[in-house]
Amino acid sequence: MSAPQKAKAGPEEIPVIVSAVVPVTDHVTRFEFTRSDGADFPPFSGGAHTVVSMKDEGRTRLNPYSLMSDPADLSTYAISVRREDDGRGGSLFMHTKVSQGDAMTITYPVTLFSVDQRAKKHVFFAGGIGITPFLSMIGQLEHSNGNWELHYAARTPESAVYADMLLMKFPTKVSVYYSGKGDRIPFGTLLEGQPLGTHTYVCGPARFTEHLRDTATQKGWPASHIHSEEFTAPAPGEPFTVRLCKSDKTITVGEHESLLEAIEREKIDAPFMCRGGSCGQCETRVVSANGEFIHRDHWLDESDAESGTKIMPCVSRFIGSKLELDL
């Protein structure tokens, strides 16, 4: 009898062809994909993301990007990638090594950020490249006649991706604020006077997100009506060694790779979905440890994080003499 086939730990993959590479600003490029088999993509809700797998000189990079295309058009998926020159290399790879016609693989869409269908109105706050999930959410709401408004902060008009398109299509619903000109989004004023049943959503840099959350909470908005996209890109850190008990392997996590990436490099199938510390999928049991955890996820609650018995390998690290995981 053959052993039951083990499902792959990450979300299912879809082979795609890069159908277009469109520079949007100096730093942002849009990539459009069609399926290699010519079929339609699976349906997704606005705000969902896909994980793009990049074969970069022997290593595989897996980066999550929000789908920005219209959920009603399943012939194409599109993402917009901001080039991070000091980043870990994924965005640079996309910008410098990917061209039209290339074959790649991406995952089935994963929904961790989406519009609440019960909301009477949706108020979106975007900071910089944080605009992307809202593009597909807006697409979705426009088809269902949803009531929404968008407040978008960017440094300069040149860096405000898709601002022109948004202002042209939805002049009464979209406001853009340029921090370079000293314009700030007046969170407090905008949250005041919103009708009952309004939900608010934020995506942008951590401080931007926190600012909106704090302001809304101060104004008496319940947590159930405040939504944020909380991706954390894995941060570099001191290399550390970890023993994977089930696989009977000891590996070293390099300065610029995440624990999850190091595990995958060793061809060990570890679960993941968001790769940004927010979905909970990669939660791993710590068998024993002597040292300090650097928890960077949004998943573990305080007591779990402090207990030292769990870690989220997609974003969290460790400093110490010994770490053993149940993998």
Next chain:
Amino acid sequence: MSKFEFPPSIKSRPVWGTFEERKGSAFLFIADAEGADAIIDIATPDLMAKAHIIFINRGTDYAEKLRALAPAQFYEGPSYDAALSRIKRVLSDAKMGIQVYLSGTESLMGQAANEATLAGVPLASIQTEHRGSTARRMQCVHCKGFTEDVETDPFQCSHCGLNLFVRDHYSRRLAAYQAVCIDAEDPGNVPPSKGIYE
């Protein structure tokens, strides 16, 4: 007045809370009779400066004490029905960030909570605190009529006159407990009434 501890019951029976301080941009208090005490216990000058109190006195004289808290707006009415149009209007003007505080009888809290959720106030923005009478608002399952302030079990339906048994089954939509005929099999065989919580 000390608070009544409701005995443990079935799941559908509502659970009432204790007011706590919350952040908000507007504060609406709806209370009846001894429910005024719950407002008095949580009131601060800051809170009252932003508060709208709708008080149903049900024959009590708490109104003076509430007025003395100097709320931004104060309304006093004799009954829930008399206050209802006011409650509906305030809720229809409400915006996100409002905090709703309901205190007093189960009948008042249940009905006002319904109005608030109908208007779209998020559940997480509604607080309750039971004070005063433990009498129930009952719906007769036979004639669908409501009998207010039921304190004894069994009791007589104020609409159809059947002898009804007080159940713990509660309908949020109706803000009422269910009452079922107790002597359907053997008309006239009605046990003596006693207090609901006796």
